[in-house]
Amino acid sequence: xxxxxxxxxxxxxxxxxxxxxxxxxxxxxxxxxxxxxxxxxxxxxxxxxxxxxxxxxxxxxxxxxxxxxxxxxxxxxxxxxxxxxxxxxxxxxxxxxxxxxxxxxxxxxxxxxxxxxxxxxxxxxxxxxxxxxxxxxxxxxxxxxxxxxxxxxxxx
Numbered sequence: 001x002x003x004x005x006x007x008x009x010x011x012x013x014x015x016x017x018x019x020x021x022x023x024x025x026x027x028x029x030x031x032x033x034x035x036x037x038x039x040x041x042x043x044x045x046x047x048x049x050x051x052x053x054x055x056x057x058x059x060x061x062x063x064x065x066x067x068x069x070x071x072x073x074x075x076x077x078x079x080x081x082x083x084x085x086x087x088x089x090x091x092x093x094x095x096x097x098x099x100x101x102x103x104x105x106x107x108x109x110x111x112x113x114x115x116x117x118x119x120x121x122x123x124x125x126x127x128x129x130x131x132x133x134x135x136x137x138x139x140x141x142x143x144x145x146x147x148x149x150x151x152x153x154x155x156x
């Protein structure tokens with residue numbers, strides 16, 4: 001029996017609360033999202049809302065989860081999650097590595113993107129290619145620049 005949107009959001013948010021850096025945690029949550037694919041827009045909005053209102057460490061976990069979700073969706077031939085991530089990619093990256101103190105998340109986000117680039121899903125490769133380009137730009141902006149022996153941050 002399919003869940004109604006309200007109950008689906010409640011259950012998904014409850015599971016999202018316990019998301020960790022483990023692959024099994026991400027897979028379990030991705031399986032829930034795919035099992036309830038009729039609620040994909042509601043569940044995706046939960047992810048985006050949580051991403052913008054959580055700690056930097058949890059943001060990296062959500063970023064890892066988004067990679068798992070899109071990968072599992074591609075395998076299940078369910079494209080809407082990948083399309084929504086593609087649409088919101090700039091926002092997702094800026095939430096994971098915000099200008100005001102998210103530089104610590106740039107290397108993990110870059111590692112996730114590079115690992116996902118090796119995926120065999122052709123549509124997903126283009127999506128992650130975009131993420132890598134955005135993260136490289138952000139990484140470049142935060143990388144220390146040498147000027148007269150002093151380290152200063154680049155302004156982009």
